[in-house]
Amino acid sequence: MRPIRLMIVDDNQDDIALLTESFSRRNASLECLTASDGMEAIEKLRDRRDTAPSALPDLILLDLNMPRMDGREFLTVAKADNRIGRIPVVVLTSSASDADVLRAYQAHANGYLVKPSDLDELHQIVELIDHYWLRASSLPQS
Amino acid sequence: MIDFLRQLFDTSDFTPRWNCGVWSEAHGWTHVVADLATWGAYAAVSAWLVHLIWRRQDVRFPRTLWLFAAFIFACGAVHLIEATLFWTPWYRLSALFKVVTALVSWATVVALVRVTPSVMTLPSMAHMLALVESSEDAIVSLDTSGRITTWNSAATELFGAPAAQAIGRDFAELLDSDKQAEWRRQLEASHRELVTAPIEIVRGTSERPVHLSARVSRILDRSKRLAGFALIARDVTRYVDSERRLQRFASMLESVIDASPTATVLVDDTGRVRLANSAAGELFGGQREELVDRSVEELMPQAMRESHVALRNAYLLSPTPRRMSGPREIPALRLDGEIVPTEIQLTPVEFHEGVAVLASITDLRAKRLARFEGERRFREIADSLPQLVWTCEPGGACDFLNRRWVEYTGIPASSQLGSAWLAQLHPDDRARVATEWGAAVEAHSDFRVEFRIRGANGRYRWFDTRGRPLTDERGAVTKWFGSCTDIDEQHELREKLSQNSAIVEGSQDAIVGQSLDDVVTSWNAAAAQIYGYTAAEIIGQSVLKLIPEDRREEHQQLIVAIQRGEKGEARDTIRLHRSGARIEVSLAVSPIYDATGAIVGASKVARDISARRESERRLIRLTDELRRSNSDLEQFAYAASHDLQEPLRMIRIYLQKLEAAVGQEIPASSSQYIETCVRASRRMSSLIADLLAYSRLRQSNLRPARVDLNSTIRAVRENLAAALEDAGAELLHGELPTLRGDETQLVQLFQNLIGNAIKFRGKHPPRIEVIAERTREGFEIRVVDNGIGIDPAHHERIFGVFKRLHGAQQYPGTGIGLALCKLIAERHGGSIRVESAVGRGSAFILDLPEAIVEP
Numbered sequence: 001m002r003p004i005r006l007m008i009v010d011d012n013q014d015d016i017a018l019l020t021e022s023f024s025r026r027n028a029s030l031e032c033l034t035a036s037d038g039m040e041a042i043e044k045l046r047d048r049r050d051t052a053p054s055a056l057p058d059l060i061l062l063d064l065n066m067p068r069m070d071g072r073e074f075l076t077v078a079k080a081d082n083r084i085g086r087i088p089v090v091v092l093t094s095s096a097s098d099a100d101v102l103r104a105y106q107a108h109a110n111g112y113l114v115k116p117s118d119l120d121e122l123h124q125i126v127e128l129i130d131h132y133w134l135r136a137s138s139l140p141q142s
Numbered sequence: 143m144i145d146f147l148r149q150l151f152d153t154s155d156f157t158p159r160w161n162c163g164v165w166s167e168a169h170g171w172t173h174v175v176a177d178l179a180t181w182g183a184y185a186a187v188s189a190w191l192v193h194l195i196w197r198r199q200d201v202r203f204p205r206t207l208w209l210f211a212a213f214i215f216a217c218g219a220v221h222l223i224e225a226t227l228f229w230t231p232w233y234r235l236s237a238l239f240k241v242v243t244a245l246v247s248w249a250t251v252v253a254l255v256r257v258t259p260s261v262m263t264l265p266s267m268a269h270m271l272a273l274v275e276s277s278e279d280a281i282v283s284l285d286t287s288g289r290i291t292t293w294n295s296a297a298t299e300l301f302g303a304p305a306a307q308a309i310g311r312d313f314a315e316l317l318d319s320d321k322q323a324e325w326r327r328q329l330e331a332s333h334r335e336l337v338t339a340p341i342e343i344v345r346g347t348s349e350r351p352v353h354l355s356a357r358v359s360r361i362l363d364r365s366k367r368l369a370g371f372a373l374i375a376r377d378v379t380r381y382v383d384s385e386r387r388l389q390r391f392a393s394m395l396e397s398v399i400d401a402s403p404t405a406t407v408l409v410d411d412t413g414r415v416r417l418a419n420s421a422a423g424e425l426f427g428g429q430r431e432e433l434v435d436r437s438v439e440e441l442m443p444q445a446m447r448e449s450h451v452a453l454r455n456a457y458l459l460s461p462t463p464r465r466m467s468g469p470r471e472i473p474a475l476r477l478d479g480e481i482v483p484t485e486i487q488l489t490p491v492e493f494h495e496g497v498a499v500l501a502s503i504t505d506l507r508a509k510r511l512a513r514f515e516g517e518r519r520f521r522e523i524a525d526s527l528p529q530l531v532w533t534c535e536p537g538g539a540c541d542f543l544n545r546r547w548v549e550y551t552g553i554p555a556s557s558q559l560g561s562a563w564l565a566q567l568h569p570d571d572r573a574r575v576a577t578e579w580g581a582a583v584e585a586h587s588d589f590r591v592e593f594r595i596r597g598a599n600g601r602y603r604w605f606d607t608r609g610r611p612l613t614d615e616r617g618a619v620t621k622w623f624g625s626c627t628d629i630d631e632q633h634e635l636r637e638k639l640s641q642n643s644a645i646v647e648g649s650q651d652a653i654v655g656q657s658l659d660d661v662v663t664s665w666n667a668a669a670a671q672i673y674g675y676t677a678a679e680i681i682g683q684s685v686l687k688l689i690p691e692d693r694r695e696e697h698q699q700l701i702v703a704i705q706r707g708e709k710g711e712a713r714d715t716i717r718l719h720r721s722g723a724r725i726e727v728s729l730a731v732s733p734i735y736d737a738t739g740a741i742v743g744a745s746k747v748a749r750d751i752s753a754r755r756e757s758e759r760r761l762i763r764l765t766d767e768l769r770r771s772n773s774d775l776e777q778f779a780y781a782a783s784h785d786l787q788e789p790l791r792m793i794r795i796y797l798q799k800l801e802a803a804v805g806q807e808i809p810a811s812s813s814q815y816i817e818t819c820v821r822a823s824r825r826m827s828s829l830i831a832d833l834l835a836y837s838r839l840r841q842s843n844l845r846p847a848r849v850d851l852n853s854t855i856r857a858v859r860e861n862l863a864a865a866l867e868d869a870g871a872e873l874l875h876g877e878l879p880t881l882r883g884d885e886t887q888l889v890q891l892f893q894n895l896i897g898n899a900i901k902f903r904g905k906h907p908p909r910i911e912v913i914a915e916r917t918r919e920g921f922e923i924r925v926v927d928n929g930i931g932i933d934p935a936h937h938e939r940i941f942g943v944f945k946r947l948h949g950a951q952q953y954p955g956t957g958i959g960l961a962l963c964k965l966i967a968e969r970h971g972g973s974i975r976v977e978s979a980v981g982r983g984s985a986f987i988l989d990l991p992e993a994i995v996e997p
Binding site: 012014015018065094095097115116117118119120122 | 784785787788791792794795796798799802820824827838
């Protein structure tokens with residue numbers, strides 16, 4: 001069984017650290033890729049698509065507010081790509097505004113979660129994603 | 143004198159006659175008695191004479207008779223003195239009487255000698271009677287009452303009654319009954335007149351009538367008292383017959399003249415009209431009989447009467463047939479005062495009383511008007527015209543006014559002819575019109591003037607009057623024709639127009655008139671100011687000079703709309719200044735109508751709005767800037783609150799991780815510090831979240847829909863179900879209205895208010911009531927609770943952002959709730975206020991309009 005690959009796109013390194021730590025603790029076989037903005041994420045994904053398509057991530061956790069290329073722009077670019085576009089993208093952001101939710105789904109996001117505001121919430125959300133996306137859901141195979 | 147009288151009566155020198163000489167008684171007394179008898183007789187004779195003279199006033203030679211009476215009286219007096227001498231010897235007095243008697247006697251002798259020739263020629267009574275008797279005329283004398291006193295033989299013959307029967311009878315009895323009244327009148331008249339007019343008396347049979355002409359004369363005595371009448375009647379049968387024949391001839395002549403179509407009058411040498419025919423009657427406007435016996439001068443205007451008398455007399459010196467005509471016609475004065483131009487042909491006629499002149503008068507007016515299809519036709523036409531029509535003689539005197547003129551002025555034409563029509567003019571116009579008319583007549587030029595004429599109702603109206611001279615083939619004026627057209631309304635309009643034009647000139651807006659084919663027809667001062675052209679430069683030019691190329695189509699559309707009678711709304715457009723500069727104007731266009739209501743042009747009112755437009759643009763710029771800055775601010779608040787959350791979240795999570803990692807190893811007090819840090823960061827988060835909510839609300843658009851407040855409160859009740867239950871609160875509401883608004887925001891509003899009511903409850907379980915009441919603009923909705931209440935000092939500030947009245951420990955919350963409520967109410971065009979006092983509960987009062995008014 002090949003390892004599960006998760007890509008976390010966030011400009012907040014603390015958040016990335018929290019999430020990778022939480023996910024690694026729950027699932028030892030999880031491989032985490034990170035990118036600090038949309039641009040970097042796209043570059044890494046394209047690189048993998050072209051060199052080692054099998055190494056592409058299974059799920060992308062995407063922050064919305066980022067420098068260079070924000071989450072919405074990333075969605076537009078990623079979903080337009082035939083290969084990259086099939087990877088489910090779950091928006092994980094501190095914004096709970098209806099407008100952001102609406103726009104994220106319009107850009108074909110596959111889920112929308114608000115970032116945890118304390119430690120308990122963090123544990124709940126990581127458990128939720130692990131359960132739903134990484135264990136229960138059937139994901140497209142490369 | 144006294145001495146003389148004393149001497150006269152002195153008898154001392156003499157002795158009485160009885161003692162002078164020897165008188166026998168018989169002898170002496172014979173003297174005395176004879177003298178006294180003589181004196182008595184003489185006195186009686188003289189008395190009789192005086193009586194005669196006195197009573198018979200007609201006695202001839204009365205002075206001679208007076209002398210005679212005096213002479214006899216004096217003789218008598220001498221005899222009386224003689225008788226007295228026998229006793230009183232006043233011889234001196236006797237001598238005086240004798241001298242007086244001698245003088246009177248001689249005076250009588252002289253008088254008798256002087257009257258002798260007259261006395262000798264006195265006809266004898268027989269002579270007189272013979273004369274009277276031999277007269278062919280009946281000579282009758284009557285007493286004052288008309289009784290016959292003498293009657294001659296001719297009277298016997300003419301009246302068929304002998305003197306014996308006639309004398310003593312009333313003369314009237316001899317007359318036919320129908321003549322008696324006339325006779326008495328004549329007799330009455332004779333009391334005043336010496337000789338009366340002849341009275342016609344017809345006697346004899348009807349086959350052979352005898353015509354008598356009788357005259358009565360008065361007989362007066364010397365004191366001019368009526369003594370009786372003398373009547374002389376003559377048989378005039380022969381004269382009457384010849385008179386009749388003459389009359390028949392004259393009437394035949396008259397008929398001949400009368401039949402003539404030419405107006406003809408016969409004027410005798412005294413200037414009296416003796417005959418006039420029907421045509422003359424017609425010409426002078428009366429019956430021909432009315433002309434007869436008038437002076438011929440009465441038939442001409444006053445001005446020429448005097449000179450005519452002289453002309454007429456001169457003509458009679460050598461009367462020859464002659465045509466009276468000159469450069470001008472002869473004016474004839476009709477009986478109705480009208481003056482008619484005529485031409486007159488004179489023919490002298492010998493007739494029994496002298497020379498008369500037959501004048502044939504031709505009415506030139508008729509002749510002249512015949513040229514215009516006849517006078518009647520002209521007048522008919524003139525009378526049918528709505529204008530006031532007039533004609534004047536070449537000299538300017540009016541000779542015709544049509545029916546309309548008469549109707550309008552209410553005064554007969556005849557009293558307005560000549561120059562009398564001027565009286566109908568407005569006093570202010572009279573002098574001007576008279577002058578201009580005089581000038582036109584003088585110059586033979588067309589006459590045009592406007593003036594006011596008084597109507598029958600006393601009101602003056604303006605008339606436009608035009609007159610034109612008519613000339614004959616030689617170029618001489620034969621007539622003036624004219625008409626007056628009522629222009630009162632136009633005049634009034636013109637007055638108004640001149641007022642209007644003052645308004646137009648005074649306007650700050652350019653007011654430009656143009657025809658439908660784009661020619662400028664009027665231009666006011668403001669137009670000159672705004673466009674830079676003077677009126678003289680632009681009127682008659684194309685209006686397109688003012689319109690830039692890119693606005694020509696708009697202009698065409700406007701004119702098309704104008705032609706349909708549409709009045710354009712004021713619009714902003716561009717016009718060209720003379721310099722070529724573009725001017726921004728607000729332009730209103732409306733049609734110009736002519737008198738018939740047809741659209742003939744457009745009136746364009748343009749206001750220079752360059753300045754206004756500039757300030758408008760500045761305003762828009764400012765508004766844009768403000769909006770942008772507001773928007774920037776909102777975005778800033780949004781981003782700031784969002785970005786502020788991130789580090790807080792990290793602080794909180796890592797503090798918790800720290801506690802989880804080292805919780806067992808640190809002392810409880812230190813663990814308390816970490817908890818405080820986490821609580822503080824949570825509070826910071828909720829402040830930021832509320833700020834975010836507030837900012838988001840300001841930023842978000844209102845999504846208005848019909849909102850039933852009953853269901854709004856139901857939603858709130860569901861949202862707050864747990865809190866309501868925990869507090870044991872009671873939420874009541876009456877029937878609430880439906881209004882337009884943003885449902886989510888309204889739910890939030892009521893939820894905040896009701897939530898506050900639960901949170902700030904007193905000792906008793908909360909009781910919250912929502913009541914609505916209709917107002918003029920919408921609804922007043924009160925949320926009333928029985929909570930702790932609010933000190934009125936704080937009523938204003940509680941609606942501020944993050945304003946709290948209580949510590950966070952006592953009543954949790956950030957203090958954003960009421961600020962949000964206020965914001966929501968205001969975004970709905972409403973307002974919110976509070977009525978409350980500490981411990982008395984609170985009432986939050988919302989005024990919401992029925993429909994949203996965007997602030």
